Amino acid sequence: MVTVEAVWAALAEIPDPEIPVISLVDLGVIRDVEVDGSRVRVEFTPTFLGCPALEVMRRAMEEKVSALGGEPEVQVIADDSWSTDRISPEGREKLRAAGFAPPPLRSAGPTTLVQLQSKAFRCPYCGSTETRLENIFGPTPCRSIRWCESCRQPFEQFKTI
Amino acid sequence: MHRASLLLELADDELIVGWRDSEWTGIAPTLEEDVAFSSIAQNEIGHARALYELAAQELGTDADALAFDRPPDEYRCAPLVELHLLEWAHTIARRYLYEEADRVRIEALMRSDDETVAGLAAKIDREEVYHRMHAELWAARLRDEPRFRAAVEELWPYALGVVPPELRPELARRVGLDVVEAKERGEHTPALVELWEEMTEVRRSAPGAEW
Secondary structure (H helix, E strand, O other), rough: OOOHHHHHHHHOOOOOOOOOOOOOHOOOOEEEEEOOOEEEEEOOOOOOOOOOHHHHHHHHHHHHHHHHHOOOEEOOOOOOOOOOHHOOOHHHHHHHHHHHHHOOOOOOOOOOHHOOOOOOOOOOOOOOOOOOEEEEEOOOOEEEEEEEEEOOOOEEEEOOO | OOOHHHHHHHHHHHHHHHHHHHOOOOOOHHHHHHHHHHHHHOOOOOOHHHHHHHHHHOOOOOOOOHHHOOOHHOOOOOOHOOOOOHHHHHHHHHHHHHHHHHHHHHHHHHHHOOOHHHHHHHHHHHHHHHHHHHHHHHHHHHHHHHHHHHHHHHHHHHHOOOOOOOHHHHHHHHHHHOOOOOOOOOOHHHHHHHHHHHHHHHHOOOOOOOE
């Protein structure tokens, strides 16, 4: 008998395909798990719509559910329910430790250029807030590039969305 | 308008503008812009995929078939996104005007009674925030450059054609220009056929293959 708890625990073992230090559960992309007999329904919200890892994540979830003896049904929900605020506190710390500055929490309105150019962003290596925006865009849709004035090196900053 | 038609208009705009933006990958004038245009293109094509998937549920097909298996004259994209622009002032003018037009349209969709469409529009909007910053930075930097001003004026009728007539006064207000006769959606430029030939070449080479 597959239980909801067992499914959550299994999904927590799936690493993000692009940032493997963090799991899909840490990332907050699993919105709901329902078990009905052997049928297991997983509601999944994409991070960025153009993320090439979506299919990899979907297959990994199906494999995990199948390994538990369940019949997987992964439903992709392309609505507004995921934001970077759904990344768990543990997930944020794992990102930081791996050299990715975690995304600041959303403010009331959308992120502005003035905010990105402010000194509110902390270098994941040395902890300094003397950092500046280098490029809004980076190696994947979810990241920007910043420069740390204190330890004089670039770092990747998770975008707030 | 019929829901699937509206979704296809949006999806086709996003796919084709993404394709055009991706043409700067590897050859943009600076490394930062190379990364920016590639990333923006990836996002726009991602939006196209989500919109095609929604349309495909209604039309009984799939996103790839909608993106690649229709003949060019069945695409519903606006002429603005089709243009093959090889010069930076025009490229930036299009990015700026497209983002302004897309924003007006997305904001209207976020207020839609159709919850699925409104939800997807809101998700797209979160990503577009960063495209707008990029466009606004460039527009501010080039504001007094005659080449950029001329490119904006030249592309302005095309930009109006991205949004339906009722949203054009709002777009004009935001951009600070007057409503003029628009280059309407429906008639394609020769550039689209050229783009389509290249974009669908691999898929047409092996119909029905699993990639």
